[in-house]
Amino acid sequence: MSQKRLVSGIQPTGKMHLGNYLGAVSNWVHLQDEYESYFLVVDLHSLTTVYEDPERLRQDKLDLAIDILAAGVDPAKCALFHQSDVPEHSELHLYLSMITPLQWLMRVPTYKGKIEEIKGKDLDTYGFLGYPVLMAADILLYKAQVVPVGQDQLPHLELAREIARRFNSLYKKPVFPMIEEKLTQYPVLPGLDGRKMSKSYQNTIPVSATPDEMQKLVMSMLTDPNRKRRTDPGNPYICPVFAYHKIYNSPTRQEEVSVGCQTAEIGCVDCKKECASLLIDSLGSFRARRAELMKDTSQVSAILTKGAEKARNITTQTIREVKQQIGL
Ligand code: SF4
Known part of the structure; x- marks a missing residue:
């Protein structure tokens, strides 16, 4: 029986901390055995908040890929890649942004929450408001049936479903399947100061x-x-x-x-x-694998390139279908 397709992403905004590790990446290690898995380092999402520091982004996205592999994500069982190496993410984001009403974005609860949380940055941008559309594109591009989410991400998933429904109904073809959520129960680790562990609070323990x-x-x-x-x-x-x-x-x-x-x-x-x-x-085996990967980071780049190639086998087909439906 063929496996269901699953998509999940993590944003490179600094070193991976224990909260990310327990909340997302250690879960991926189990999911890769059960699903046809596409794991993204969502560097385009980082641009919504870290657009003014290219050097930092370059380093963060490589570091994160190394940490993910060291955590046990196995490129033989899944596709691991940088989101920006699959240009169809940006393309579908653009098409979906044309049919997404502004009010849908304004009412996403995390929008105001994040603006409050991330201090000292000008987030009054078109890209920041639209990041849930980019998230929807990340999922719909793969026609993913399953998306692992935490409770706090459910509104984003619901928005992706609404966008898919609107697209299918506008163009009278069920291009995008309905998405199943896989609610992940994971322990919430407090940061060093007792608040939720978050890079924005600078209270993290890097793995x-x-x-x-x-x-x-x-x-x-x-x-x-x-x-x-x-x-x-x-x-x-x-x-x-x-x-x-x-x-x-x-x-x-x-x-x-x-x-x-x-x-x-x-x-x-x-x-x-x-x-x-x-x-x-x-974290003993994590450290040993990480040290091994750090000896030659060109192997990591090669894994990411291969992962993006595998992803593009799907994404180019989806874009072809989408363009045909919308008249391009
Ligand atoms: S208050 Fe002190 S002894 Fe009690 S759980 Fe915390 S660190 Fe441990």
């Missing part, structure tokens, strides 16, 4: 950090703010460090840490040291 750097970052993490002295009992359920224990530690040890914190038997320094060592160990 490519060395063990020493990782140890320092974990030791700098916020804890229960009411636990001022070593002898004060703490509340692990409001402590970001304990959120890591819940993911990386065994259930028995989690219970011991929780009780130890609430009775002040464990101090925060020891608790953080244990957390850091769990994290460092869990």
